[in-house]
Amino acid sequence: MINVSFEGNILTISFEVDHIDSGNYKEFKSVMQRYIMDGARFIFNIEALKFIDSSGLGAFLSILRDLHKVNGDMVMYGAGEAIRILFDLVHLSRVIRTFPDGEEARRALV
């Protein structure tokens, strides 16, 4: 489902699937639980995702909440037009910083 690369306590996560929806959000959350540790910082590369539904959105928020509990953080980059429409609707940027590319995302976390 995902690919993870490590750089210190920063993890860059990219997706092998093109959607996170009601059908696979539980698996996504479960997989991500393995990486939530003290001070963990996640960079989600969501360029491959064409679609996120309300369950997928909830999964990202759940991961963020778990990271905050361990003084961690997360950012995103690479959202396509459709996903940006969803993020804008729910004002996701108020809680998750999103960037157009990976470089900016990395700088934000360092």
Next chain:
Amino acid sequence: MRFFSRWIHIQARHRKLSMELREARREVEIFFRLETLVNDITTRFINLTSEKYDGVINSLLRDIGKFIGIDRAYLFIVTGDREFFSMSHEWRAKGIKATAKGMRCFPADHCSWWRRGLVSRKYIHIPSPDDVPPGAETERRFMNLGSVHSMLLVPLIRKGLLDGFLGFDAVRSRKIWDKKEIYLLESVAQNIMNLRLRWETERELRTAETQLIKLREEDLETSARIQRTILTGDPNIRNPAVDIRALTIPSQEVDGDFYNTVRVSNDAFDILSGDVMGKGLPGAFIAAAVRNHFLQVKLNMAMSQPRGILPGPRHIVNAVASRITPELIHLESFIALTYSRVNVRFRRLDFVDCGHTPVIHLRCNTQRCWRLKGHSSPLGFLENETHKEQSVAFYEGDILFFYSDGISEARNQQGDFFGEQRLITIIEKNYDRAMTEIISVVKAAVINFCEGNPLADDLTCVAVKLHDLPGGWAVRRERIFPGEMSSLAAVRSFIGECIDADPGAAISSAEKARIIFAGNEAASNIITHGVSRDDGEEPAGFYLEAGINSGWLSLCFLYGGKPFSLPPAERPDIESMQEHGYGIFIMEEFMDSITYADDARGGRMIALAKRFDI
């Protein structure tokens, strides 16, 4: 000698005492019997209805007169603002002449001695005409004219004022009444006074009731006339694509049902169907006022719009609501209504449901009825409420049936409701008949069901059959999907393909994304809550039909399974990082309307609409 004399004296005294004792016994017996009679009369008064007033007074005078052995007993009432004494009842012993006509009603001033005594609440006891004091010549003349030897007059006092008197004449011999008799007769007079009070109160009540009934009848007639001429009338839609008929049967108490049909364009017309809380004239007036507000708002809107095209139902309802809700709240009234627009070219029903009965939509292809309900409150409930509009698609041969709760809540002798299901069954069984026939069948069914029970509410309905529809769908596709999460991707693809197939390409890529998001959420809800099985069995599938024309895009999900509610969407609090509650919000925000309906046989429908003609 002294002893004998003493014996004679004792004997004489014994005889005298015996006589006195016998007399005393007789008096006690008479008094007891009179008291018993008075008690009997009092009991009769207690159980008496005022309708028998005259009969009771006559029998009372007779019983008292016979018992105390007098020849005439009568009742005089003070009339004419206390200026006259008028005889209302009289009893005479056999052979005794009636009181002379001139003595049956006379000015009270003419008998000022009687009047003074009676006004001061004292009885007047005249053992003989000779006992009439000087100066009371009229009284003496009256006694002589009536051949009266002895007379007793007992006042009737009401609230401290003289209201009349009870009179007893001894004609054939003199009579002296003792104080005990007079005391009991005063008690009888008081009973008569009480009976008079009751009788008069009930008479006034009856008069008031009669007037009220008359007013109600006038009210009913006026209300019915208002309803016939202003509130309902024939639907005046002349459109070759529709067969429209209406029925109104006012109940015994007209209760403010109204409907109105207005042509919007060659392809569209509006139907307003409402029900005012409150019956009779007030309900009819409010209904007329509301109907008038709708007409005024529509006129103003049409004048201010380019080409005079009316805006959608929600704009009209919200404009009217902002005008009349404060007034309705002040009047403690409210109005349940459905404002609908039927657009035959777009094949779309737009409706705002403010707490009214559902619109019944018979889909011709399945011959099953769907109950279309909205979410808004009746007008007059909440100030500043934004009433939402919903849109559903209809097809060739479909029927739209608007009705008032007078139909579903008509009761038979056993108190059972006619119910919505009977109405639905009638429509489903008669779907291929003309609307005038369906209306007749509904009317006959309700009347038969009531078994002569009067209608508690008006029966009002408007039936619309859609046939020979112009225009059509630029894209019209349908597919069945398995009831599992893996179907979501297929649903998204299906919706995307439909949008891409629209030759008019009216939908932008951003709009397409929004529609796909909303459709995905609807499908996800159906799979999660609707068709999922608790028994481990394979879930049923669901059916999705999509239609696009120049007016709108319709996504209609049909499935059989559990009902689930679509709560009012609220913006989720993203900053609390809540995990759930985004689905319905996404649907609401990305589409123009969501309609959830059922067909009362386990069939469920979620219809999403995106309008291009807003």
